[in-house]
Amino acid sequence: MSSASASAQHVSSYDIYDVRQYAFSYKDAQPEKDTSVAARMARHRELYYNRGARRTVEALLIVHVHQHPHVLVLQIGNTFFKLPGGRCRPDESEHDCLYRKLTKRLGPPSFANAATTAVTAAAEDPIRRRVSIGELVAVWYRPNFENLMYPYCPPHITSPKEVRKLYICALPASFEFHVPRNFKMFAVPLFHLYDNPKRYGSHIAKIPEALSRFHFNRV
C-alpha cells in the first residue's frame, strides 16, 4: 500500500508504482457538458451569479515508467487535456468532491452513477477504499471568465471566478481504472509536461514545478 510521510528534512514522500501494475479498461462515454470554450465560459458565468465562485478539485495520480515519474492525464478528442476531478457542489467538501469525481470518471461502471453523494456506497467503492487523497500541491485562480489562470489571486480581484486545487493522491500497488470511452488516459512524464503549456494547458504543464518538493519512492 501507499504511504505519505514527512521526515525531519521536511520532505514529503510517496510510493509510486510501475504503470504496468495498473489495468485500464473502457466504460460508457461521459459526454462533456460544453462543446466549446465559449459555451463553458457562458455556463460558468451563469452558475457564478447563482452560486458564487466555482471551487474545483483535481487529482494528481502518479506512476512510474522505468523509474521516471509520470502523471495520469485524460485527453478528450485529440487536443484538450484534463486531470480527473471537477466542480464541488455548494456545500460539498473538497475531499468528498474529489472522491465523487474520481469514482465517476475512473471507478467501475457500477459506481459511476451510484456515487452521487458523499456517503453512497462508500464502503464498497474501490476508489474510496484504496486511493487516498494526500497533500494539496497547487492552487490556481481564474480572475475572469477567461481561460487564463494564475497561481495566486491577482491584485484587486476580490472574488475570483474559480479556485482550482490540485491534490496528490496515493495509489495502491495495483488497481483497475475504468476510463470513459470518449477519453484516452495517458501517463505523461514530467519532462514532457515541463514548459509545454501549448500542448497541455498551463496548469497541467506546471505540475512538475508543483511536484518538485516530493520524494517519489519507486516501488
Next chain:
Amino acid sequence: MSSASASAQHVSSYDIYDVRQYAFSYKDAQPEKDTSVAARMARHRELYYNRGARRTVEALLIVHVHQHPHVLVLQIGNTFFKLPGGRCRPDESEHDCLYRKLTKRLGPPSFANAATTAVTAAAEDPIRRRVSIGELVAVWYRPNFENLMYPYCPPHITSPKEVRKLYICALPASFEFHVPRNFKMFAVPLFHLYDNPKRYGSHIAKIPEALSRFHFNRV
C-alpha cells in the same frame, strides 16, 4: 510572531507582515566569488570532482505590500537576481547551512563573520533566534555544468551536478535586515515574478507556482 500550521484541509499557512514593519540597512560589501557564468561553472566543475554534487539551499522571505505577497530578492549589479542562501558544506545539514548563509548575508555585521559554524553565537544571532525555517517548497536539479535547471531530475542523469532546495521562512513581525553594500534588496510581487524568467531567472520566476498552495495570513 509567525506561525506555520496545517489544517484538516491540508493548507499550510504563514503569517506575513507589511514590508514597512522591516528595516533595511547597508553593511560592508560581500564580493561574489565568480565574476562570470563561465567562471562559476568552472569552479563548480572543480568542486564537483573533489566533493560530489553541490547541495544548495535558499530562503523564501515573504512580506506584503498593501496586502499583496512579495518575495525578498537580492540583486547584484544591475542584472542578476538571487535569493539569500548558498552552498552546503560537505557534512553540514541544510538547516544549519541556511541559517549560516542568512546570517552572513542579512544578519548584523558583527555576526557576518562569526557565523562560520553551526554553533557559533547561535544564542544571540537575531536570524537564528527570530527567523524560523519552514517547509520545503521547491527543488531544482542541474543535470550539467550549465545554467539550465529543472524541477525534476532528468531521465538517465544518475548524478545531478547540483540540487537546490527552496525553503519558506517565517519572519517575525519586525526585523532589521543588513544588506551588503554591493547588493540591493527588493520586495517583488508574485505577479511580477510570474512568467518572467528573462528578468529573474527560471527558478525565481517560478516561485509563484511553488507558493500557490500556501495561505498567507496578512497581518
